[in-house]
Amino acid sequence: MKGTNLGEFEELVLLTIAALVQDAYSVAICDELEKHTGRVSKLGVVHAVLNRLEEKGLVKSRLGEATSARGGKRKRYYEVTQAGKIGLMRSKEVRDGLWKIIPGFNIEPA
Amino acid sequence: MKTASTKTSKEKAQPPRWAENFLAWYCRPGILEDLQGDLNEYFERNLQSKGASYARLIYILDVLKFFRLYTVKKPDFLNLFIHYMMIGSYLKTSRRSLVRNKLFSFINIIGLAISMSVGLLVIAFLTDLVSYDHFHVKKDRIYRVVTKNEADGQPSMDFASMSLKAGKKIKESFTGFEDITLLRPGFSADARVSKETVLPVSAWWADDSFFRVFTFPMLEGDSSTALREPYSLVLTEKTAKKLFGESDALGRTVQFDTLNYTVTGIIKDIPNLSHLRFEALVSFASVENEKWLVTGEKESWDHIYSNYAYFTMPENGSTKALQTNLDRLSASENKGLQNRKISLSIQPISTITLGKHYSNEIGHSFSVAVAWILAGLAFVVILSACFNYTNLSIARSLRRSKEVGIRKIVGALRGHVLGQFVTESVIIALLALVFSFPLFLVLRKQFMSLDQFPENLVALELSPRIVLYFIMLAVVTGISAGFLPAIFFSRMKAIQVLKDASGLKVFRQVNLRKVLILVQYTFSLMFITATLIGYHQYKGFLAFDLGFNTENILNIKMQGNKSELLKKELAEIPEVGMIARSNMITSLGSLYGTSMKYKDPGDSARLYQNAVDANYLPMHRHKFLAGGNFTTKPVKGNETQIIVNEQVLKRFNIADRNPQKALGEVLQMDDRKLTIVGVLKDFHYGTVEKEIEPTAFRYYDDESTGGYLNVAVKSADWSETRTRIEHAWRKIDKVHPLDAKFYTEQIELAYSQFLVMIKVIGFITFLAICIASMGLFGMVVFTTETRLREISIRKVLGASEGGLVFLLSKGFLFLLVIATLLALPATYLFFDKIVLTNFAYHAPISLSVMLAGVLVVLFIAFVMIGSQTVIAARGNPAKVLKSE
Numbered sequence: 001m002k003g004t005n006l007g008e009f010e011e012l013v014l015l016t017i018a019a020l021v022q023d024a025y026s027v028a029i030c031d032e033l034e035k036h037t038g039r040v041s042k043l044g045v046v047h048a049v050l051n052r053l054e055e056k057g058l059v060k061s062r063l064g065e066a067t068s069a070r071g072g073k074r075k076r077y078y079e080v081t082q083a084g085k086i087g088l089m090r091s092k093e094v095r096d097g098l099w100k101i102i103p104g105f106n107i108e109p110a
Numbered sequence: 111m112k113t114a115s116t117k118t119s120k121e122k123a124q125p126p127r128w129a130e131n132f133l134a135w136y137c138r139p140g141i142l143e144d145l146q147g148d149l150n151e152y153f154e155r156n157l158q159s160k161g162a163s164y165a166r167l168i169y170i171l172d173v174l175k176f177f178r179l180y181t182v183k184k185p186d187f188l189n190l191f192i193h194y195m196m197i198g199s200y201l202k203t204s205r206r207s208l209v210r211n212k213l214f215s216f217i218n219i220i221g222l223a224i225s226m227s228v229g230l231l232v233i234a235f236l237t238d239l240v241s242y243d244h245f246h247v248k249k250d251r252i253y254r255v256v257t258k259n260e261a262d263g264q265p266s267m268d269f270a271s272m273s274l275k276a277g278k279k280i281k282e283s284f285t286g287f288e289d290i291t292l293l294r295p296g297f298s299a300d301a302r303v304s305k306e307t308v309l310p311v312s313a314w315w316a317d318d319s320f321f322r323v324f325t326f327p328m329l330e331g332d333s334s335t336a337l338r339e340p341y342s343l344v345l346t347e348k349t350a351k352k353l354f355g356e357s358d359a360l361g362r363t364v365q366f367d368t369l370n371y372t373v374t375g376i377i378k379d380i381p382n383l384s385h386l387r388f389e390a391l392v393s394f395a396s397v398e399n400e401k402w403l404v405t406g407e408k409e410s411w412d413h414i415y416s417n418y419a420y421f422t423m424p425e426n427g428s429t430k431a432l433q434t435n436l437d438r439l440s441a442s443e444n445k446g447l448q449n450r451k452i453s454l455s456i457q458p459i460s461t462i463t464l465g466k467h468y469s470n471e472i473g474h475s476f477s478v479a480v481a482w483i484l485a486g487l488a489f490v491v492i493l494s495a496c497f498n499y500t501n502l503s504i505a506r507s508l509r510r511s512k513e514v515g516i517r518k519i520v521g522a523l524r525g526h527v528l529g530q531f532v533t534e535s536v537i538i539a540l541l542a543l544v545f546s547f548p549l550f551l552v553l554r555k556q557f558m559s560l561d562q563f564p565e566n567l568v569a570l571e572l573s574p575r576i577v578l579y580f581i582m583l584a585v586v587t588g589i590s591a592g593f594l595p596a597i598f599f600s601r602m603k604a605i606q607v608l609k610d611a612s613g614l615k616v617f618r619q620v621n622l623r624k625v626l627i628l629v630q631y632t633f634s635l636m637f638i639t640a641t642l643i644g645y646h647q648y649k650g651f652l653a654f655d656l657g658f659n660t661e662n663i664l665n666i667k668m669q670g671n672k673s674e675l676l677k678k679e680l681a682e683i684p685e686v687g688m689i690a691r692s693n694m695i696t697s698l699g700s701l702y703g704t705s706m707k708y709k710d711p712g713d714s715a716r717l718y719q720n721a722v723d724a725n726y727l728p729m730h731r732h733k734f735l736a737g738g739n740f741t742t743k744p745v746k747g748n749e750t751q752i753i754v755n756e757q758v759l760k761r762f763n764i765a766d767r768n769p770q771k772a773l774g775e776v777l778q779m780d781d782r783k784l785t786i787v788g789v790l791k792d793f794h795y796g797t798v799e800k801e802i803e804p805t806a807f808r809y810y811d812d813e814s815t816g817g818y819l820n821v822a823v824k825s826a827d828w829s830e831t832r833t834r835i836e837h838a839w840r841k842i843d844k845v846h847p848l849d850a851k852f853y854t855e856q857i858e859l860a861y862s863q864f865l866v867m868i869k870v871i872g873f874i875t876f877l878a879i880c881i882a883s884m885g886l887f888g889m890v891v892f893t894t895e896t897r898l899r900e901i902s903i904r905k906v907l908g909a910s911e912g913g914l915v916f917l918l919s920k921g922f923l924f925l926l927v928i929a930t931l932l933a934l935p936a937t938y939l940f941f942d943k944i945v946l947t948n949f950a951y952h953a954p955i956s957l958s959v960m961l962a963g964v965l966v967v968l969f970i971a972f973v974m975i976g977s978q979t980v981i982a983a984r985g986n987p988a989k990v991l992k993s994e
Contacts (some may be wrong), residue, residue, distance in 0.1 A: 026148050043148060044175050051141070051180050063144065069154075073147030 006058075006091050012037065013049050014088055017059060018080045025064070025075040026050060050078060058084035123162040125153050125169040133173045138183050147177065151649035177560045193529055198318065203513060204534040207539040211509075213891065214502045215538075217884045218495075222542035224877055225488075225495035226587060227549035231557060231570075232488040234550075242463035246325045248422045251288070252459040255280065255436070256468060262449040266718065270418065270468035274403075274637035276454060277419045279439060286432045290421035292320040296391050300845050302365040303353050308845050311349060311366075317394035324386070330360045331375030342393040344375040349389045358383060371396070385463050385473030406632060411443045416471055420459070429456055461681050474567050484537040488875045490633050494878055497626040498885035499535065502597035504623065505892045514599050515607035524948035526598040535592020543584040560866050568858050576982055583820050594622070619808040627889065628925050628932075629966070630882040636940075636964040642942055643955055644868045648776055651861050652854075654698050657793025659731040660853040665834075666819040669851040671842055673819055679838035680821060685831045687822035687856035690725035691810050695818055695853070696795045698860040706804075707778040708762040715761050717779070718795050718803060721810045723815070727753070727790075729822055736769035737788035740809045749809060752777060754783035756792045761909035777806075784808070797860060798951040820853075879967060883902050886922065887974045894918055894982040902987035914983035920974045926971055930964055 006014065016032045017024040026047055033041040053059045064075040080088070130146075135603040137145060149172055156165035208215045243249055255276070263983055277292045284290075294315040301311040321333035328336065329347065336344050343364055350359040350373075361756075364371045371392065399404055407413035423429060436454040444451050464476050495622035514527055522530075554570050666676070673691055680686050694702055706717040724740050740751050754777070758764070765771035777784050795805045810817070825831040832850070839848040851859075894901075901914055909917075938955060946952050 026144065027151050029527035043172070047145070047148070047176070048178070067760065068145040070153070071150035073143050073150060075142075075147060077782065 006087050009045075010049055010053060010086070011091055012081060013046065014053065014058060017078045018085075018088070022077070024078045029078070053084070054078075056083075057081060058062075058087055077091055112633065115434045123157055123165065125150070126166055129170045129173045131174070131673065136182050137175060138181060138958075141181060145181070149173065160615065163272060175274065180938075187980075196526065196530070196535070200530045200533050201537070203530075204376060204537060207534075208538070211506065213745045214506065217888045218499050218538060218649065218970050219504060219542050219545065221495040221498045221884055222492075222539055222591070222880045223545035223549060225491040225881060226583060227546040227553055228541055228874060228877060229488045229492050229549040229583050229587075230580055231486050231553050232544060232965055233583060234554070234570045234576055235557075235568055236481060236485065236612035237480065237547070237576055237579065238570060239464040242385055243459050244383070245381050246459070249459060250326070251423045251425065251427075251476070252323060253421055253423065253456045254459060254462065255421070255454055257414045258451075258453045258455065258975065259414060259452075259713055260580050267762040268466070268468050269414050269470045269472040270462075270472055270515060271415055272417055272419055272454065273411055273630065274408055276414075276443075277417050277673055280419065280421075280436075284426065284432065284435055285500075286435070287425075288422040288424050288427075289319045289322040290419060290495060291323045292317050292394055293320070293386075293416075293418040293420065293472070294394065294397060294416055295388070295793045296416065297397075299366040301353060307353065309352060311353075311389050311845060312386045313343070313390035313392050315394045316391045320391065323420050325725070326377045326380065329376045329378055331931055332371075333375065337393040338389060338395070339372075339374075340393060340395040340399070341369060342372040342396070343376040344391040344704055345373060346377055346389060347379045350376050357645075382566060382571075385475070386460075387473060390673070394526075412447060412450065414452060425920075432456065444450060465671045468862075476567070484870075485835060487871065491874055491878050493590075494630045494633065494881045494885070495542050496587060497630055498888065499538070499591035501623050501626050501885060502596045502888050502892070503531075503535075503592070504598055505889065507595070507598060509799075510599070511602060511607045514602050514926045515604045518602070518604035519608070524600045527602075528596045531596035532592045534588055535596070536588030539584045539588030539591065540581075542587075545588040547552070560869065570768075600786075606928045623889070624921075624925060625758055627886060627922075630878075630885060630931045630938075631926060631929035631971075634879045634882045634968055635678060635873070635964060636937050637871065637878050637961045638967055639933065639937040640940070641872045641875045643961045644864070646956055646959045647946070647949075647952055648861060648864045648868060649796050651864070652858060654794075654798055654951065657791060658962040659698075659729075660857065662823055663729070663854065664821045664823045664835075664850055665853055666839070667848045668818060668842065669849065670816055672816070675842045676838065678821060679841055680819070682837065683831070683834045685823055685825040685834075687824055688725055688729045689822070690729045690820040691723040691817060692726050692820055693721035693801045693810065693817045696720055697797065699797045701796060704779060705989065706806075708764065708775075711778075715804060717758065718805045719808055719851065720795075720805075723806045725812045726820060727788075729820060732793060733791040735789045735791055736917075737773045737786070742789065742809075744809050744811050747811060749782055749786060749811070751787045751809055752779075753788040753790060753807040755790045755802070757802055758806060759789065760802045775848060801947050801950045830840075839987075883970050883974055885979070886932060887973055890975050890978045893921075894978050898982060898985075898990050901982055902985070905983070906991070907988040911980075911983045915979045918979040922971070926968060928942055934960060934964065 012033060016029050017037075020028055020032055025044065029050070030043055032047050033039075033046070037089045050059065050061075054061060058081060059078045060081050061076045061078045064077050066072055066074050106107060116447060133146065133149070134142060136766075152172065153165050155167050156168050232279040243252075246252060253271050255272065257269040257272045258266060259269060274292070274294075277290075278546065281292065283289050297315055299311065300308050302308050316337055318335065318337040320337055321328065328344075333345070336342060345353070345359060351576050353364065354362060359373050359376055362373050362726075364373065398408075405417065424431075433456060436456070439716075440451075441455040441635075443781060444453075462471075463474060464478060467475060467477055517527060558568075569800065669674070677689050680689060694700060701718055703716050703718050704718065705714045707714045727734075727739055735756070737753070740753065742750055744750065754772075756767070756769070758777075759767045759769065764775050764786075772786055774787055775786050790800045793805075794802060796803075821835075823831060835850060835939075835970065836848050897918070901918070904914060904917075937960065941955055946955070
């Protein structure tokens with residue numbers, strides 16, 4: 001199963017792509033991640049993860065239209081594939097299953 | 111207004127070009143565009159919030175950080191494969207173009223070959239110097255203790271030697287090193303093996319750790335004990351053969367003076383590249399109980415001149431703690447000294463031969479500065495030959511532009527053309543290497559036989575490593591020569607070239623070519639003027655008035671014999687005039703100093719001295735300002751008189767520097783009180799590099815042996831006189847050959863290092879001028895050829911020959927004038943501000959000498975330019991125009 005398992009950061013990136021819908025390109029993903037997790041996401045790390053996800057077939061990408069911003073360079077937009085969606089669902093199920101069997105979960109200090 | 115201006119400046123800010131190019135170069139095309147976009151976006155963001163320089167920095171860092179496995183282009187094997195397939199074609203076209211243009215090929219190959227032969231020599235020479243002492247197994251862990259001597263009012267001096275006391279202290283009480291060995295050169299005596307065999311041997315004293323520190327393989331005997339007992343002797347194979355012939359030497363007895371030494375070991379002969387060179391070793395224990403050592407220097411901290419200490423560190427050991435201990439030792443011992451500080455430090459063995467200069471160096475040493483100068487000279491000459499190649503290739507580019515155009519149309523990329531031309535120049539350089547190798551062999555022979563060159567300093571033997579260096583030199587030379595032309599060709603536009611070759615931007619390169627010629631000529635002129643000034647100065651040193659007579663004086667080294675005996679023999683030779691004695695020969699560079707005091711016991715000064723007899727001063731025609739020669743011969747060391755120079759009076763302000771009144775004043779020296787009986791006019795005791803300092807003559811004690819006999823010789827037939835003197839010498843000494851030299855000859859020898867330098871630089875000058883002239887010649891040939899039609903038309907229209915010659919040469923003449931204007935002041939300043947500041951006395955820099963050098967170079971250049979332009983201007987215009 002190695003190769004289809006999702007790492008923690010990979011899952012986050014995948015979820016962000018899904019959340020951004022049409023606007024999911026590298027810089028936007030970084031910003032969004034930062035907003036939600038509060039951690040600084042480096043472009044280098046995100047870029048490498050996107051590359052890996054694409055290799056695994058969990059996302060697919062296409063180049064957008066050229067604009068005058070970004071020195072006239074096109075953006076690469078990402079989209080979660082069917083396999084990606086299944087992967088996300090599966091990891092959510094694993095978590096939910098675990099949550100269910102915890103007998104009373106109290107976050108107040110004991 | 112302010113916001114507007116900052117806004118425009120922000121809009122202008124761009125990421126660094128090179129970083130962008132680098133990214134585009136390494137990044138896979140598939141992901142390049144959006145990555146560029148991302149980085150740009152971040153750049154703009156940073157620009158807004160943090161400013162331009164921060165944004166640029168981040169951009170650069172990001173570009174470097176993105177250099178990863180998944181972003182990097184896979185190597186283009188197809189491209190490499192094409193290169194490989196095309197090598198045959200490259201070789202073919204290169205060969206054709208070499209053969210087609212015989213003159214230019216000749217200039218290129220010969221120029222490169224000549225210059226590279228110098229490069230080969232320098233490489234072999236420096237490799238040898240760098241590989242000194244590499245044969246020691248522990249070479250990376252061997253260090254030497256060195257001494258710095260700082261006395262008030264004198265420049266500090268670094269000594270390779272140290273005091274015996276320091277050596278003993280380190281050996282006995284220090285930790286942190288593996289082994290330490292003490293060495294003491296200067297054991298020089300006649301070895302008596304049998305009644306017939308008496309040979310001089312010069313040995314060193316060394317203690318029993320010697321063979322643990324150094325790797326000198328022992329053939330016979332036990333290396334761990336050989337130097338333990340007093341009066342043990344270890345011989346090299348060569349010395350053993352010399353003393354005992356083929357018979358077994360181990361265990362035999364050798365008599366030095368009155369003492370018997372036992373041979374306890376035979377070691378292999380010392381390798382060529384060793385800074386330690388000796389004929390034999392004597393155990394250190396033999397010297398330690400000598401009375402003269404015990405009473406003299408054994409316990410003295412400031413006698414730092416005779417002993418050497420080498421030690422090994424344990425593997426991965428740090429010398430820091432040891433240095434701290436040395437500092438502590440120096441500090442505590444220095445308390446016993448007045449106005450003087452002696453400090454110890456350590457030096458790795460690898461920096462001994464090629465490194466900083468130390469006084470009292472035990473072996474050969476070679477200054478790093480001179481090594482750099484040699485390498486620099488070779489570099490300049492090779493560069494000059496590379497310039498020729500670059501110039502001629504670009505000039506000829508019209509010829510080959512069609513080839514490049516077709517290659518490009520057929521599908522060659524820029525990289526292919528670049529590769530082709532660099533390959534071509536590397537091949538030419540390798541071809542030149544083949545020619546330069548025999549030249550190197552000739553040069554090596556010449557170089558090794560330079561007189562006064564330290565004997566066996568280098569071996570210059572070929573090894574696989576050196577050959578590899580040679581090939582590397584050729585490849586690097588080829589690449590640097592061919593790089594500019596290759597870039598030029600690879601940038602050619604195929605369509606433009608094929609449509610109309612004359613529209614090619616060859617003439618854009620004209621400035622580059624001019625600059626290259628200018629650089630060549632500037633260097634050539636600097637070299638030649640430097641050589642001539644150097645030679646002029648050297649002649650000046652030889653003719654320098656030292657303040658006394660040196661003509662027709664023969665100095666005979668006594669080599670331990672009683673001078674009275676030889677004097678008696680020499681007196682019978684009719685050509686011999688006056689005979690004098692002296693302890694040393696002055697003005698040759700060696701100094702013999704002591705300290706003196708006047709009235710104030712706390713004020714001592716350095717005094718250079720020479721011990722002479724009563725004949726010495728009249729014979730050398732020293733000029734007395736007051737008083738006269740010695741009158742009372744010292745009996746049994748009871749010395750009373752001294753003759754001083756003006757500087758002594760000046761130093762202590764004796765009698766207000768009045769020579770007459772100074773007579774009768776008393777100087778304190780060691781434990782003696784000496785009365786001034788004469789004051790001499792200042793003369794040169796050292797070489798011309800040194801200022802005149804306080805100097806004195808003392809009366810030679812008859813009891814002592816050694817020193818020199820100074821013999822005034824008046825002879826019409828010198829060789830016959832010499833035979834007679836040799837005959838006389840043989841009567842008193844059958845062991846040592848006669849060592850007799852004329853004073854003027856000795857002075858020449860003292861400055862011979864300069865002559866060697868001048869010879870070397872002169873030779874390189876010659877090469878540089880040859881190469882520059884060849885290059886100039888090539889360029890003139892090319893320019894006149896391409897302008898032949900223009901010249902013919904001008905001539906038809908009535909231009910005069912003189913006018914045409916001027917037209918063709920004026921560009922070159924202009925360059926030569928600029929080169930002269932650059933080179934002359936540069937050389938003058940170099941000598942005035944750097945070289946000649948090392949000499950206290952020297953002749954002024956002669957302008958006429960400098961101009962002579964310039965004239966020689968310019969004359970050669972005029973011949974080169976004139977011969978071609980005149981031919982072109984005299985040609986029949988009809989012939990040229992008809993063919994069109």
